[in-house]
Amino acid sequence: MLQVKVGTLNLRNPLILASGILDESGETMLRIAKNGAGGIVTKSIGIKEREGYENPVVYEFPGHMGLLNAIGLANPGIENYGEEIRIAKKGGVPIIGSIFGSNEDEFAYLGKKMEEYGADAIELNLSCPHAKGYGMEIGIDTELVERIVKKVKREVKIPVWAKLTPNTSNIVDIAKSAENADALVVINTVKGLAIDIDARMPVLSNIYGGYSGKCIKPIGVRAVYDIRREMDIPILGVGGVENYRDVIEYMMAGANAVEIGTAIRYKGINVFEEIAKNMESWMKENGFENAEELVGIVQRR
Amino acid sequence: MYRVVKIEKIKDEAKGIKTFRFHDSHKVEPGQFYMIWLPGVDEFPMSVSYVHDLKGVTVKKIGKGTEKMHGMKEGDKLWIRGPYGHGFKVEKGKALVVGGGSGMATLAPLIEKLKDYEVIIAARNKEELLFTERFKDVKIATDDGSLGYHGFATELAEIMLEENTYDVIYTCGPEPMMAKMVEIAKKRGIKIQASLERFMKCGIGICDSCSINGYRVCVDGPVFSSPLLFEMDELGKEKRRPSGLKVKI
Ligand SMILES: Cc1cc2nc3c(=O)[nH]c(=O)nc-3n(C[C@H](O)[C@H](O)[C@H](O)COP(=O)(O)OP(=O)(O)OC[C@H]3O[C@@H](n4cnc5c(N)ncnc54)[C@H](O)[C@@H]3O)c2cc1C
Ligand SMILES: Cc1cc2nc3c(=O)[nH]c(=O)nc-3n(C[C@H](O)[C@H](O)[C@H](O)COP(=O)(O)O)c2cc1C
Ligand code: FES
Numbered sequence: 195m196l197q198v199k200v201g202t203l204n205l206r207n208p209l210i211l212a213s214g215i216l217d218e219s220g221e222t223m224l225r226i227a228k229n230g231a232g233g234i235v236t237k238s239i240g241i242k243e244r245e246g247y248e249n250p251v252v253y254e255f256p257g258h259m260g261l262l263n264a265i266g267l268a269n270p271g272i273e274n275y276g277e278e279i280r281i282a283k284k285g286g287v288p289i290i291g292s293i294f295g296s297n298e299d300e301f302a303y304l305g306k307k308m309e310e311y312g313a314d315a316i317e318l319n320l321s322c323p324h325a326k327g328y329g330m331e332i333g334i335d336t337e338l339v340e341r342i343v344k345k346v347k348r349e350v351k352i353p354v355w356a357k358l359t360p361n362t363s364n365i366v367d368i369a370k371s372a373e374n375a376d377a378l379v380v381i382n383t384v385k386g387l388a389i390d391i392d393a394r395m396p397v398l399s400n401i402y403g404g405y406s407g408k409c410i411k412p413i414g415v416r417a418v419y420d421i422r423r424e425m426d427i428p429i430l431g432v433g434g435v436e437n438y439r440d441v442i443e444y445m446m447a448g449a450n451a452v453e454i455g456t457a458i459r460y461k462g463i464n465v466f467e468e469i470a471k472n473m474e475s476w477m478k479e480n481g482f483e484n485a486e487e488l489v490g491i492v493q494r495r
Numbered sequence: 496m497y498r499v500v501k502i503e504k505i506k507d508e509a510k511g512i513k514t515f516r517f518h519d520s521h522k523v524e525p526g527q528f529y530m531i532w533l534p535g536v537d538e539f540p541m542s543v544s545y546v547h548d549l550k551g552v553t554v555k556k557i558g559k560g561t562e563k564m565h566g567m568k569e570g571d572k573l574w575i576r577g578p579y580g581h582g583f584k585v586e587k588g589k590a591l592v593v594g595g596g597s598g599m600a601t602l603a604p605l606i607e608k609l610k611d612y613e614v615i616i617a618a619r620n621k622e623e624l625l626f627t628e629r630f631k632d633v634k635i636a637t638d639d640g641s642l643g644y645h646g647f648a649t650e651l652a653e654i655m656l657e658e659n660t661y662d663v664i665y666t667c668g669p670e671p672m673m674a675k676m677v678e679i680a681k682k683r684g685i686k687i688q689a690s691l692e693r694f695m696k697c698g699i700g701i702c703d704s705c706s707i708n709g710y711r712v713c714v715d716g717p718v719f720s721s722p723l724l725f726e727m728d729e730l731g732k733e734k735r736r737p738s739g740l741k742v743k744i
Binding site: 214215216217218219221222224225237243244245246248249250251252253254255256261263265268269270271274277390392393395397455456458459462 | 496497499532534535537538539572574576696697698699700701702703704706708709710711735736737738739740741
């Protein structure tokens with residue numbers, strides 16, 4: 195009932211673990227797979243080992259208002275990541291290798307490595323720093339996005355997903371520049387800033403962070419809806435998914451599946467099983483036999 | 496969000512170890528920890544060593560953050576969040592508590608809840624022994640023999656386990672010590688709980704930086720119990736750097 199296809203990839207349910215949340219170590223990913231996730235995206239992996247920013251790197255807003263994070267792309271480096279993928283794969287669900295680089299050659303190299311390690315697909319994290327600096331993200335440069343997607347597509351056989359940033363004036367333009375990808379993942383975190391007034395300074399050591407959690411859901415749903423209106427490409431909805439209603443909402447807007455991150459803070463790693471169960475009951479009550487029937491049904495073309 | 500607390504009292508406990516007391520109304524279980532932020536310096540986890548009204552953390556100076564904290568005075572402020580994690584579960588029967596170095600900070604509030612128990616406090620030398628005044632009738636072990644049993648806590652524990660019957664072991668301290676205690680407990684078929692340490696970033700179970708064998712020290716721990724502890728093959732052998740790279744201990 196919950197099986198869905200994202201392009202050629204079959205998922206037992208549309209509930210995928212989002213990049214950067216509990217997906218650094220192979221054994222944690224394996225545990226999440228055993229706890230019901232339909233697929234797992236790894237932490238974003240780059241060319242070299244990186245410690246990331248100094249603590250504090252995560253700030254939790256009071257009253258369930260979400261998280262602001264600037265982990266700083268901490269990762270063990272692609273050369274050290276094969277073993278983690280190998281362990282994660284024992285969970286029997288697709289493992290999607292997330293990668294970040296500063297140009298198309300780095301992305302292509304990382305993609306090939308992920309394929310060699312056995313990843314079932316690749317997710318391009320385009321929300322990494324642009325060489326031009328000024329806090330600009332690679333993912334708002336349509337030309338560069340197009341080049342990266344094309345180059346990685348040429349170099350690997352497994353599906354390539356492009357993860358888009360919402361920190362742009364027109365996400366549909368960015369989506370179109372990534373049209374050669376096998377799927378689009380929307381959205382990454384929303385750029386934000388939190389200040390501790392008693393300390394009189396920004397909380398995160400990096401000053402800026404990415405905002406996530408249920409408060410960003412309307413931004414994600416809107417991005418999915420706008421892209422689906424103009425494109426037929428598979429879409430993964432991300433941002434603020436916490437319960438079965440959020441999943442169905444994203445799917446009705448046009449997503450083929452969703453990714454879940456911050457909800458783990460509030461629901462624990464059982465969130466996948468809980469959502470799957472409740473989603474099935476809702477579908478039965480409302481006359482849906484197959485989750486794919488939900489995709490895009492609110493679209494008015 | 497952080498709570499800002501004022502340091503009410505500071506006490507020198509042992510060489511390089513100080514306790515900081517402050518008011519915080521949150522209920523804390525023995526074994527839980529706070530994330531302490533020193534704005535502009537660092538944020539790090541600290542076990543709660545006094546869990547009643549006037550809370551406390553007992554801090555060993557080892558790097559830039561803890562050194563900064565050691566330079567603070569009564570009246571200065573700390574930014575805290577938490578308490579986080581799962582603490583100790585008090586088991587029925589007679590307990591053996593084995594604390595090494597600053598690990599006694601974590602065990603102290605547990606000991607206050609126990610009825611039938613014996614405690615080993617261990618350190619490299621007598622200057623580094625923690626809480627030997629807070630708890631009377633304790634057994635002492637020092638690596639250099641400057642006080643009490645001359646040798647490792649684990650050796651003294653084995654002697655005591657040979658002579659007496661215990662139903663449960665509680666331990667916290669350097670990881671090789673805890674790994675050895677887990678091995679001893681497994682061999683003798685005794686229940687054990689250990690409070691583990693790993694590098695922490697979020698403290699709330701989402702970043703995976705503190706994971707050991709797929710379990711998050713910040714949320715699933717920091718106190719883990721047997722039989723799970725018996726299965727953790729990374730214990731005492733491997734940990735992760737802040738980058739996530741697995742390295743030998
Ligand atoms: C659950 C838990 C409870 C702890 N309880 C106590 C306690 O009661 N008393 C005590 O003295 N120490 C305790 N520690 C260890 C304490 O967190 C570190 O000593 C402290 O972070 C060092 O900070 P620093 O800035 O001085 O060191 P740094 O100079 O930053 O680093 C020195 C070393 O400290 C450790 N460390 C640094 N940052 C962290 C971090 N964010 N998370 C974990 N380890 C880190 C690492 O091993 C590092 O190599 C606990 C650790 C954990 C995980
Ligand atoms: C702590 C944390 C780390 C993250 N790290 C990454 C990352 O490495 N790569 C990436 O593409 N997205 C990363 N993200 C973004 C998430 O994958 C996701 O797009 C975003 O959090 C919105 O979904 P959510 O509201 O379900 O968390 C991170 C998010 C959080 C909270
Ligand atoms: S510190 Fe982030 S998961 Fe434990």
